[in-house]
Amino acid sequence: MIKAVRGTRDILPPDTALWNHVETIVRDVFRTYNFQEIRTPIFESTELFARGVGEETDIVSKEMFTWEDGERFNEKGMIDEWVKKNQSGDPARVEPGRVNVYRTGAWLSELNRLGIQLHVLRGITVPPGSMSSNEEFVTFRPNVSANAIESLIRVRDEVRKKYAQDFGHSAISLRLVVPAEAAKGSPWVSTDEVEVEAFPGNYFSSSQSLTLRPEATAGIVRAYIEHKLGDRGLNKLFCIGPMFRRERPQKGRYRQFYQIDAEVIGPASSGSDSPARDAEVLEMLATLLDRLGITGWTLELNSVGNSAERVKFNEALRVALEPLKDKLCGDCQRRAVTNPLRVLDCKVPEDQPIIDTLPRISEFLEEDSKKHFAAVQEILKSVGIEFTINSRLVRGLDYYTRTAFEFTHGALGAQNAILGGGRYDGLSEALGGPAAPGIGFAIGEDRLIMTLAEKTPAESVLRKPDVYIAPMAAMNVAAARLARELRRHDLVVELGDENFRLKKSFEAATKAGAKYILIVGENEVKADTFALKNLATGEQIQVPFSELAAKIQQGRIQPG
C-alpha cells in the first residue's frame, strides 16, 4: 500500500469543515482590516529564501526541499540536427521521429513494450525480404546509462531474431546517440554490442535551483518588488496555503503544513513603518483568536532593533560567547561563530542558564527603536491587548527588525507557537527592491486547528444534509427533480436510489446525519404531496410540494 509521505497528511472530512470554518472567519476578520488576498507560487528560486530568510537559519541551512530543475534534454533539437548531418541517399526515406512501419512491422510494439523508442530508421531503400548490410536503428538518449545499453542489447537480439524471420536476413546494428556531454568526452563508445555516438552541440537547457516555499513572506516581498506594488501605497496582503520544511515530524510539526500569512508593506511614505501598523496587526490577531473562540493565549513581544543595532548586538554576543561557547551544544558552538543571534533560539535545557547571562538586545537599542517599541506597547495597552516582553525572542528568520512577536498556547505542548511574526524593514532592499518597510505574521493553521478542536469538534461546524430524498421504485426521475428544486433553496440534499428498500434508505439517511427523510413514491408524485419524516423525533407530516422547502428550512432553524 502506498501511504502519505512521512510528515505529510490527509485532512479528511469532517475535519475539513473545521478548516473551512477557520478560514471563513479569518477572511471575515481580515476584510474588516482591509487586507486583500495574494496567491504566490508554491515554489520559488532557492536564492530568494537564501537571501530573504538567511543562509544561516535552520530553515535555509537544513529544512528546505530544494532541487535542480532543468537539465532538460532537447530531444527534438538533437534528432533534427542528427538527421540533417546524417542524411544520405534519398532524404524522403529518413523520417525523424517515426519508425518506418513498412519495414518494422509488428515488432515495433514489442520495442515500445520494452520502453525503447526508435526514432529514426536510416538507410536502405530495398523492399522487405531483400538483403542489406547497413540497416541501422538509431535511438536518442540524453544520458548513457548502463541500463540503457543493456536494454538496447536485449532489444537488438530480439529485433534481430524477428528481423531474420520476417526478412530473411539478420543484418542490423543499433546505435545510441547521446549529447556529447553525456558521453563524457569519448566520441564513440562501443560495447561490441551497441555503439554510442556522442553528438556535439548543447542539447540541455540550463538548470536552476528551486525550492518549495518554507514560508510566505519572501515570496510576497518578491511579488511586491516584481509588480511594483509600492506604487499602490500601503499593501495589506494575506495568503493561505501550504509551506514545506524538512523538520523531524512530531505533534504539531509537519513537513507540509499550512500557514495563514498576512503582510503590511509599502514605501515609508505610506506609513508602513509606523508603530501604529505593528499595533494594528497585533490587535487584529487578538481579535481573530477571540472570534475563533481561542482563549488562554500569550502574546510575547520584543524589539530586535534595526540592522545597525543588530550588528552591534551580534558582535557583543560573539564576544560574550567566545569564552562560553565550548559549554554549549554543538549547534550553538557553530552559531556562536556564524550567527550568534541564533544562540538565543536554542531550546537545549542545559544551555539555558548560560544563555541567560548573555547581553540583551534592549541594551543596544537607540532612541528611535526604543521610541518605536514604546509606541507599539502604548497602543496595545490602550486597546486592551495583554502582552509580555520576552527579551530573548529573536525568531528563527534573519529578516526581522524592531518588533518581533509570537502567540503561544499551553495546549500545544512543545511546539507551542501558534503564530509568529514581526517587522522586516530591510527585506525588500535585501532582495534588490526599493526601500519598503513591512510587518507581518504567519499563523500555523495546523496548530490553530489543534488548539480549536479541543473545544469545537469538527462535527459541530459541519453542515449535514437537511433532507434525504428516498425514491421508491422507478422514482429516480421524480426524485432528481425534487432535489434540484430543494437545492435551489440552499438546502443540503442527499439523494438515495430507487433500488434501495425503504429500510436501507432510512439507514443511509441516518448515517448521513440528515434531519428529514422525504419519501417519493408514485402516489406522492400524483398527489403532489410528500411524506416528510423528522428522523430524530419520528414525527411524520404530509407536505404539499409548494411548501416543502419552507417546511424543511423552518426545521433547520428550529431543530426538533
Ligand code: HAM
Ligand atoms: P515562523 O515562526 O517560521 O514564521 O512560522 C510561523 C508559524 O508557522 C509558527 O508559529 C508555527 O505555528 C507554524 N509552523 C512553522 N513550522 C511548522 C511546522 N513544521 N509544522 C506546523 N506548523 C509550523 C514565518 O514563517 C514567518 N514567515 C512569519 C512572518 C510573516 N513574519 C513576517 N511575516
